[in-house]
Amino acid sequence: MVGIDPGHNGGNAGAPEVIDEPVWNGRSKSPCNTTGTATNDGYPETDFTWAVATKLAADLRESGAKVVMTRDSNDGVGPCIDERAKIINDAKADVAIDIHADGAxxxxxxxxxxxxxxxxxxxxxxxxxxxxxxxxRTEMGKTGMPLASYLGKxxxxxxxxxxxxxxxxxxxxxLETGNMRNAADARLLKSDRFQAKVAAAIERAMAAYLRSR
Ligand SMILES: [Zn+2]
Incomplete structure (x- = not known):
């Protein structure tokens, strides 16, 4: 079983009373969910995360894997971040990915x-x-997206x-797949071809991890 969490949701922006509600994040409280970011010309992060998640799910199912997703559409609200963790835990997934892109x-x-x-x-x-x-990290290095130097080590x-x-x-x-506010990254993030490469990179990393256990 593989868990896929496509970040945010397409309806979140229209439901602040739902997504702003604080929930337990395991250490303190955070908003139930957030709207996510967008490219400067308005391509939303939710569309990106949904596109990669659905490609990845299709690839995995084709390979015979079972898949659990934390949401089943891109026009809903939530679920809250604690509920997303519960969905993946309850499904007893062997490995899981949270798909996002940054707004730096x-x-x-x-x-x-x-x-x-x-x-x-x-x-x-x-x-x-x-x-x-x-x-x-190794598999993402084959997608054409550079490794971030502005975040982490x-x-x-x-x-x-x-x-x-x-x-x-x-x-x-x-996975913060790239920076939606950067023009070069945005070009990649919006492209079907790059989205398919990211899905393939995640699938290879999951397979390699599961083999190594
Ligand atoms: Zn995000």
């Missing part, structure tokens, strides 16, 4: 990997998630404030 300063480029630190709940998957993130960012990483009991990484 326009001069910055590249992908980064947000990885868990021990929260109590996730202790057993912190090291496996690190190994999986290393495999994903060698592309890795340890995060203790994200529900998806704090509440998971499944090896999990949050």
């Amino acid at each position: 300063a326009a001069s910055e480029r590249g992908y980064s990997l947000l990885i868990p630190v021990p929260s109590g709940t996730n202790d057993e998957i912190v090291q496996p998630s690190r190994r999986y993130a290393e495999l994903l 060698g592309g890795f960012v340890e995060r203790d404030d994200l529900a998806g990483l704090n509440l998971t009991t499944v090896p999990q990484v949050l």
Whole structure:
């Protein structure tokens, strides 16, 4: 079983009373969800995360894998970040990916990997998630997107404030696939071809991780 969490949701912007509601993120409280970012010409992060997630799910199912997704459309609201973790945990996924793209300063480029630190709940998957993130970093290096130099160390960012990483009991990484506010990254992020390459990179990293266990 493979877990796929496409970041945000297309209807979030129209439902602030739902997505602003605080929920437990495993260490403190965070908003239920957020709207996500967009390219400067208005291509939303939700469309990107949904496109990659659906390509990845199709590829995985074609390879015979079972897939659980945290949302089943791109025009709904939520679910909240704690609920997303629960969906993946309850499905007993063997590995999971959170798909996002960043909204950083326009001069910055590249992908980064947000990885868990021990929260109590996730202790057993912190090291496996690190190994999986290393495999994903390598595979993302084949997509044409550069490794981010503006975030973290060698592309890795340890995060203790994200529900998806704090509440998971499944090896999990949050991929910031590129910077939507950078023109070169935005060109890639909007392209079908690049989206397919990202889905393929994630699938290869998952397969390599599962083989290595
Ligand atoms: Zn995001």
